[in-house]
Amino acid sequence: CIAHAQRHFFPVDAVALTGDIVHDQPAAYGAIDLLFAELGVPVLLIPGNHDLPDEMQRRLGHAPFQIGGEWLTSNGWQVLLLESWFAESADGEGLIGPAQLLALEESLAAATAPHALVLLHHPPVPMDAPSMDELGLLDGPELSALVARHPRIRGVAWGHAHQALDLYRDGDVRFMCTPST
Numbered sequence: 477c478i479a480h481a482q483r484h485f486f487p488v489d490a491v492a493l494t495g496d497i498v499h500d501q502p503a504a505y506g507a508i509d510l511l512f513a514e515l516g517v518p519v520l521l522i523p524g525n526h527d528l529p530d531e532m533q534r535r536l537g538h539a540p541f542q543i544g545g546e547w548l549t550s551n552g553w554q555v556l557l558l559e560s561w562f563a564e565s566a567d568g569e570g571l572i573g574p575a576q577l578l579a580l581e582e583s584l585a586a587a588t589a590p591h592a593l594v595l596l597h598h599p600p601v602p603m604d605a606p607s608m609d610e611l612g613l614l615d616g617p618e619l620s621a622l623v624a625r626h627p628r629i630r631g632v633a634w635g636h637a638h639q640a641l642d643l644y645r646d647g648d649v650r651f652m653c654t655p656s657t
Contacts, residue, residue, distance in 0.1 A: 490517050492521075492557075495598075497523070498526065512541075525597070568611045591630045593633065594632045599653060631650040636653075
């Protein structure tokens with residue numbers, strides 16, 4: 477997959493991995509380090525429900541990796557990495573939470589980049605798949621309302637669902653789910 481991406485899509489500003497970097501196997505973070513560290517671009521990471529955030533931070537908390545937060549591209553995009561993993565999730569659903577939603581609101585208000593892209597792990601909108609919709613983002617409506625208030629947000633992308641979704645909502649905002657490799 478990496479070789480294919482390099483042949484067809486590089487050069488890129490960054491690579492984003494939107495969660496479930498490993499499946500409950502912390503040793504696999506070493507493989508991620510080996511595979512992605514030499515690409516020559518930042519690697520943006522978000523923990524998914526199968527990740528171990530403390531171990532991810534310990535193993536990948538160095539350049540070129542960035543876990544969560546905000547990143548700016550060279551061509552005018554503010555990329556916002558939301559962490560929807562939470563320890564109390566019994567079944568794999570996600571939660572951004574009021575503090576992170578407030579930080580997102582403040583970051584969007586303060587930024588000057590003409591466009592913003594929001595990345596997270598859990599689906600913020602229904603996927604029209606009942607079993608997957610049960611494992612979505614618990615505060616998805618709150619995130620959708622925030623997105624609707626900020627016209628600079630041009631896209632919201634996530635993983636988790638193992639299926640593709642590509643639609644426009646709230647005017648010109650593209651909502652995209654990318655299936656796993």
